[in-house]
Amino acid sequence: MNLVPAAYLASYVLSLLGTSIAGIALPLIVLQTTGSVLGTGAVAAATAVPAVLAGLFMGVVIDRINRRTSSVVTDLVSAAAIAALPLIDVVTGLSLGWFILFGVIGSLGDVPGMTARETLLPAIVRHGRISAQRLMGMREALGAVALIVGPAAAGVLMVAFDGSTVLWITAGTSLAAALLTLLIPHRVGAIVASDGAAPPASTRGRTWSRLREGWRVLFRSPFLVATTTLSLVSVLVLASLQGLILPVWFTLVEQPGMLGLVLTALGGGTFLGGAAYATAGARGRRRAWFLCGLIGTATGFAIIATLGSVWIVLTGAFVVGVANGLFGSLLGVLMIERIPEEMRGRIMGTQNAMMTAAPSLGIVVAAVLVEVAGVEVAAVAIAGVWVVALVVGLAARSLRTLDPLTAGTDEHVTEAVVHAQR
Structure with missing residues (x-):
């Protein structure tokens, strides 16, 4: 494999691994330091x-x-925010205020870092001599491995070391991710317009007008609206099941220790789905891959919603993982091809911001349903949300033709770009 995609994938995995470790270790460290459950929630x-x-x-x-520069800077911000905590601990001792302050600073690198790394994808394909299908399939598969390994690593680290050491290790993963990104030549990260020219002068206006320009392109393109909606609903349903409904159900059946296997089954399925797409994604019609991902996800959610037994639930999680590996890889390829290069930051930043907010919304909705109707009804209702999304995805005209377009971008996206820049 060429150095460019190898460095990109290694950086992606390390960054995701660090985020995954921090997601488990940091709340535990806050709780150990402050002794306050409420304080942990406040952070x-x-x-x-x-x-x-x-x-x-x-x-x-x-x-x-x-x-490339934006990707490196956001990783460095994340690394610095985590590394500052053990330094403060040595100098003055940590308090809840310090955790909140550096948590806020770190959050300024997390979602933008995700966006910056995703905006690099078309350039990695162009300069890395790798197909978009193989790159996205490998990215999904390796990301699944990081999400499986991260929580386990966090647990081991918290047992083996004190909190400060764990924070240094977590910061080190973000720093290593930044250093690996530096192996990608600077020219690879240069911004070019979709036609290969320099970005037009109209894209260099005030911050607010440029942001609105990106929003107009996103929300006036039927293709981008449809794909963003499907991704949002997928995240919302999965977060509802994994974050609240399944923990409640496993507790009711007195097998809470089995909850961790759901993440393993989901990650294992995603790894296989991503690997399959990396191997065979360039073959066959994309509509077929799309239907496999869409219908497979609905099947997996339906299996989970039965709450028949622990092993049935784990089987459903595995099916969802495989389908998500296929679906996520295909959507990544479509985003590479159809989002205008000069607007990728604004469009994908908006998408990632919504994806970040969706899990909390899903958990709140699930909590209300469980409280009002019980866990079994809540599981069926949440799975039903994806069935509605399935119908919308099958009926959407903008998602019927997914094979490469000769113009390089979707005609609806192109029309939205032209209208936005007037």
Whole structure:
């Protein structure tokens, strides 16, 4: 494999691994340090809103500077925010305020970092001598491995080391991700317009006008609206099941220890789905891959919603993982091809901000349903949300033709771009 995609994938895995470790270890460290459950929740709440806002507004910055540079800077921000905590602990000792402050600073690197890395994808394909199908399939598969390994690594680290050491290790993963991204030549991150020219002068206006320009392209393209909606609903349903409904159900059947296997089954399925797409994604019609992902996800959610037994639930999670591996890889290829290069930061930043907010919304909705109707009804209702999305996905005209377009972008996206720049 060429150095460019190898460095990109290694950086992606390390960054995701660090985020996954921090997601488990940091709340435990806050709880150990402050002794307050409420304080732990306050840190999570305080960092959620800045993360969403940063995802929205930093897209403008990402569309102004070299893609590689923006990816490196966001990883360094994340590393610095985590590394500052053990330093503060040595100097003055940690308190809840310090956790909130550096949690907010770190959130300014998390969602923008995700966006910056995704805006690099078309350039990795162009310069890395790798197909978009293989790159996205490998990305999904390796990401699944990181999400499986991360929580387990966090548990081992918290047992083997003190909190400060774990924080240094977590910061080190983000730093290593930044250093690996530096192996990608600077020219690879240069921003070019969709036609290969320099970005037009109209894209260099005020921050607010440029942000609105990206939103107009996103929300006036039937293709982008449909794919973004499907991704949002998928995240919302999965978060509802994994974050609340299944923990409640496993507790009721007195097998809470089996909950961790859901993540393993989901990750294992995603790995296989991503690997399959990396191997065979360039063959056959994309509509067939799309239907496999869409219908497979609906099947998996339906199996989980039966709550028949622990092993039935794990089987459903595995099916969802395989389908998500296929579906996520295909959507990644479509985003590479059909989002205008000069607007990728703003469009994908908005998408990622919404994806960041969706899990919390899903868990709140699931909690209300469980409280009002019980866990069994809540599981069926949440799975039913994806059935509605399935119908919409099958009926959407903009998703009927998914094979490569000669113009390089979807005609509806192109029309939205022209209208936005008037």
